[in-house]
Amino acid sequence: METKKRKQKQKRTRRTYKYQIREHPQNMRLGNMLDDLCDVHNHFLRLENRYYRIYGKYAGRYRLQPHLTKLLERTHQHWAWIPRDTLDAVIIRLHIAWERFFDFPGVGHPKFKRKDRYRSAKFQSGYLLEAGRVRLSFKEWDEASERFKFNKRWFSFHQHRDWKGNVRYIQILRDAVGTYWLYIVTDDTSKEVLPATGESVGADFGMETYLTLSNGEKIQSPKFLKQSLKQLRKLYKSLSRKVKGSNNWWRAVREIARLCRHIASQRRDWHFKLATDLCRRFDLIATETLNLDGMKRLWGRKVSDLAFGSFVEILRYKCFKHNRDFRQVGQWTATTKPCSDCGSKNENLTLSDRQWTCPNCGSPHDRDINAAINILRAACGPVVEQM
Numbered sequence: 001m002e003t004k005k006r007k008q009k010q011k012r013t014r015r016t017y018k019y020q021i022r023e024h025p026q027n028m029r030l031g032n033m034l035d036d037l038c039d040v041h042n043h044f045l046r047l048e049n050r051y052y053r054i055y056g057k058y059a060g061r062y063r064l065q066p067h068l069t070k071l072l073e074r075t076h077q078h079w080a081w082i083p084r085d086t087l088d089a090v091i092i093r094l095h096i097a098w099e100r101f102f103d104f105p106g107v108g109h110p111k112f113k114r115k116d117r118y119r120s121a122k123f124q125s126g127y128l129l130e131a132g133r134v135r136l137s138f139k140e141w142d143e144a145s146e147r148f149k150f151n152k153r154w155f156s157f158h159q160h161r162d163w164k165g166n167v168r169y170i171q172i173l174r175d176a177v178g179t180y181w182l183y184i185v186t187d188d189t190s191k192e193v194l195p196a197t198g199e200s201v202g203a204d205f206g207m208e209t210y211l212t213l214s215n216g217e218k219i220q221s222p223k224f225l226k227q228s229l230k231q232l233r234k235l236y237k238s239l240s241r242k243v244k245g246s247n248n249w250w251r252a253v254r255e256i257a258r259l260c261r262h263i264a265s266q267r268r269d270w271h272f273k274l275a276t277d278l279c280r281r282f283d284l285i286a287t288e289t290l291n292l293d294g295m296k297r298l299w300g301r302k303v304s305d306l307a308f309g310s311f312v313e314i315l316r317y318k319c320f321k322h323n324r325d326f327r328q329v330g331q332w333t334a335t336t337k338p339c340s341d342c343g344s345k346n347e348n349l350t351l352s353d354r355q356w357t358c359p360n361c362g363s364p365h366d367r368d369i370n371a372a373i374n375i376l377r378a379a380c381g382p383v384v385e386q387m
């Protein structure tokens, strides 16, 4: 348990920068590499599954890595054109997936992947970074000398900003549209401390209003998916008219992926702006721990468009960066039913009551604002009575 906590802590100090690799016919090489890594993943997952059937546990990376060495020498030389640590990263990822499968109930069994779903490769060595371009090393089979030689190739990327800190590793990603991205992961922990404002706020997530603040402010979500739904339906319709697997069909698939990417980046942009705005105005920000599964059961697909989970992660990071106090109130803390004026609990409150009057002290309440005030109180100390 302790090691897991340490792992998480280490993770938090990483910072990722994302750059787009410029379109080039040679980007195909990156695609080939990802396809091979997908084979590696599926091959070792098949081994793990067999091991699991026989022994009831997973083999783990310390058994699989020596096995990979043998494979590369004997039967699977066609994988050897990829740097070894990139291959190892696939096994380590699999190892972690099995570890999670065994340690946490509810975590699914590691899955086989389709080539077009396999997205990323990690490079810890065998690369060189310069301003605007990255050189990747590949092993290549040389016919003349009958051995592997290192071959190198530069890929240029759009460096729209500089990265800070020491580079730990890089990742190559392929998204559903077919664009390649370079992720640069550094150990940067620098902060941009904002001046103190002396203000605290509690925030309540909701379906009607995205965020309700304890000062009575209500923030609406632009609902990006809803905005583009008409266009998306049109694209799906045109896809269904095409012959599956044809060139035009693939073009339509990419068109849909492009629109989905657009919606996701709109949402992400709005989340970042909202988080920055909150950090500028408040020293302490308190929210509720989200029960995403429960919300999905209650509200369905609509929750995904709101993406509360990723917003909380962005807010957490922003609070770290700007030196703000970010607190989360436990899922089982009562925040909706108690009156924020006298603390007595209104048991008759149902989900559809947006406005209510406290039966004890008679003060009128807006459901969400009342919850936001209770969240702020609970985050600052156990003031809300548990009855």
Ligand SMILES: [Zn+2]
Binding pocket: 339, 340, 341, 342, 343, 344, 358, 359, 360, 361, 362, 363
């Ligand atoms: Zn009351």
